[in-house]
Amino acid sequence: MSILFKLNKSRVGVVIGTDGETKKQIEDKLGVEIIIESKTGDVEIKPDYESEQYDPLNVLNAKKIIKAINRGFNPVKAMKLADPEYELEIFNLISILGKSNKKLKRIKGRLIGRNGEIRKAIERFAECYVSIYGKTVAIIADFENLQIARKAINMLISGMPHHVVLKFLERRYSEKQKERFREVYKPDF
Numbered sequence: 727m728s729i730l731f732k733l734n735k736s737r738v739g740v741v742i743g744t745d746g747e748t749k750k751q752i753e754d755k756l757g758v759e760i761i762i763e764s765k766t767g768d769v770e771i772k773p774d775y776e777s778e779q780y781d782p783l784n785v786l787n788a789k790k791i792i793k794a795i796n797r798g799f800n801p802v803k804a805m806k807l808a809d810p811e812y813e814l815e816i817f818n819l820i821s822i823l824g825k826s827n828k829k830l831k832r833i834k835g836r837l838i839g840r841n842g843e844i845r846k847a848i849e850r851f852a853e854c855y856v857s858i859y860g861k862t863v864a865i866i867a868d869f870e871n872l873q874i875a876r877k878a879i880n881m882l883i884s885g886m887p888h889h890v891v892l893k894f895l896e897r898r899y900s901e902k903q904k905e906r907f908r909e910v911y912k913p914d915f
Contacts, residue, residue, distance in 0.1 A: 727782075727791050732843075733767040737796045746890075748801045752791055755808055756784035760792070790814050794866060798859030806855070806866055812874055817863040822883060834858055836882050844888055848878050851895035853902075874898050 733741060742749050742762060749760050757779030759783030761770040771788045773780060787808055794804035794814050808811045823829045837858050838845050845856050852875035865875045873894070881891045 727785065728770050728772040729785055730768065730770050731789065731793075733762070733769055733792070735767045736797075738762060738767055739765050740801065740814065741792055741795050741824050743801060747762065748795075751801070751805070752788055755779065755805070756788050756791075757781065757798065758784055759786045765783065781842065784796045794857075797862055797864040798857035799855060799866065805865060811868045812866055813869060815865045815872060815876065818861065819863060819883075820861050830861065833883055836888075837863060837879065844882065844891070847892055847895055849874055852878060852897040853899075870902075 730838070736756050741761065742746070742764070743751070748816045749762065751762055752758070753774070754777075757774050757777030759772045759774045761772070762768070769792060771785050771792070773782065787810075788851055790807045790813075790841045791801075795801055796809055797814075797816055807814055819830055819833060823833060837856075839847070845858065848854070848856050852867060854865050854875045856879075857864045863879060865879070866871060867875055877893050881894065882888075882903070
């Protein structure tokens with residue numbers, strides 16, 4: 727079973743990498759074969775049945791990794807998706823906001839913040855990666871943190887002030903830290 731999809735032409739080089747390095751790394755790690763038509767951006771991912779890493783689900787994982795790179799993540803961050811704990815979520819801002827370029831620009835500005843501070847805060851407190859690229863916002867995180875990042879992004883899109891969103895992120899982060907502390911220091915009776 728192979729998967730076919732299209733890449734943004736400007737991201738084809740990033741997916742392939744220097745001397746095909748990134749593509750080879752994905753192929754080796756997941757036991758798949760990736761065929762990229764660099765002129766059109768067409769991608770085909772096939773399972774490599776001879777590989778030691780072969781797993782039927784790896785074709786889908788490879789697609790997630792390539793989609794993440796296509797949405798503006800660097801290959802190192804995108805490779806996190808090889809771990810089944812991690813998930814990729816992509817928000818299409820046009821479907822949320824409509825076709826107004828002015829609105830799109832304003833919301834992207836809100837999501838990034840001054841000098842990228844809001845984006846960095848979301849990444850730090852929700853322990854995730856965020857990419858704002860073209861008309862999309864993408865998140866790579868594990869399930870719990872994906873919920874937090876998604877909520878923060880929705881709050882920003884709906885127009886909540888930055889300080890309210892930061893407060894939410896800080897509160898959720900401290901709750902997670904307390905929970906981790908409780909797990910580590912649980913008394914044994």
